[in-house]
Amino acid sequence: MQITIAEHSAHPLTVSRIGYGTMRLTGPEIWGEPADRPQALEILKTAISSGVNFLDTADYYGEDVTNRLIAEALHPYPQDLVICTKVGATRRPDRSWAPYNKPENLRAGIENNLRTLQQEQIQLVHLRLIGHGPVPLAEQLGAMFAMQREGKILHVGLSNVTRAELEEGLQLGTIATVENMYSYAQRTTVELAYGTNPGGEEVLDLCEQHGIPLIPFFSLIHGLPKAGIKLTEITKKHNATEAQLNIAWLLHKSPWILPIPGTSSLAHLRENLKAADIKLSAEDMAFLG
Structure with a gap:
């Protein structure tokens, strides 16, 4: 299974339908070095050797920890x-x-991401919206598009956006991807300690209309504890874990969804990647709702 980012651009990027989010490779509170650095490096190498060719990172993970590990x-x-x-x-x-x-x-x-990732151009950069500060979205995206014209960025995406913000972004320029919190159990806006996180459900149809991959984050952390008995029943049917079924549900929900489950465990990485083999029937999806 594959998905294409910016498929109508001069530089489309085709990747496997399951990527890997690196955030959990850091220490506690997404800060500092990993508890097991050799395993963290092995996770990255194993992900790539297993067919993953999409990594999600940020220089404020650590800080700079995941970029340096990559x-x-x-x-x-x-x-x-x-x-x-x-x-x-x-x-x-x-x-x-x-x-x-x-x-x-x-x-x-x-500039910091280019330095720490040792790249001359970053293929995809998400503008992460956090809080409602004084800088208008148009000014933020204007700066991103300027760096895109300079060749520092190949494609620009948006992260943590409401439907209204995505609609505004689409009026301002080409948005390649959207990254929002989304899972089987957590589909709409949720309030966390560090702010509001708009859900994937409110922007999924817009993404589909415009051919924009939706990249769910935190899908395993916040979704599963309240997933409920329906997911448990389907896990028994497919002899799978709830984490695997959550990934499988995302893959079946829309061909425009690109899950990036993260983990600091090599065993869990291998387990997550096996979710691509789970075939949910139309009846399964209807039962899950």
Whole structure:
């Protein structure tokens, strides 16, 4: 199974339908070095050798931890590998999250990602919206598109966006991808300690209409504890875990969804990738709702 990013552009990117999100490779609270650095490097290498060619990262993971791990494990990169990073947020000394979205901040973020990932151009960058600061979306995206014209970015995406923000973004330029929280059990907006997270359900139809891959984040962390008995019943039918069924549900929900389940366990990585083999019937999907 594959999906194409920016399929109508001069530089489309075709990747496997299951990617890997690197956030969980960091220490506690998404900060600091991994508890088991050799395993973290092996996870990245195993993901790629298993057919994954889409990695999601950010320089504020760690800080810079996941970017440095990616470069150490995989550079020089395979030709078909797509590394997606994010800008627009930063971490305070107390490890809280804050907007970092002025044009000069976004440029600094891109330059830092280029340096730590050892790249001359980043294939895909998500503008992460966090909070409702004074910088208008048009000004933020304007800075992103300017760096795209300079060749620092190949494609621009949006992360953590409401339907209205995505509609505005589509009026301002070409949006290649959208990354929102989304899972079987968590489909709509949720309030977390660091702010509001719009759900994937409210933008999925827009993504489908415009041929924009929707990349769900946190699908295994926040969704499964309240998934309910229906998911449990289907796991028994397919002899699978709830995590695998959540990924399978996303894959069957729409051909425009690109899951990026993250883990700090090599065993769980292999388990997650097997979700691509699960075939949910129309009856299964109707039962799950």
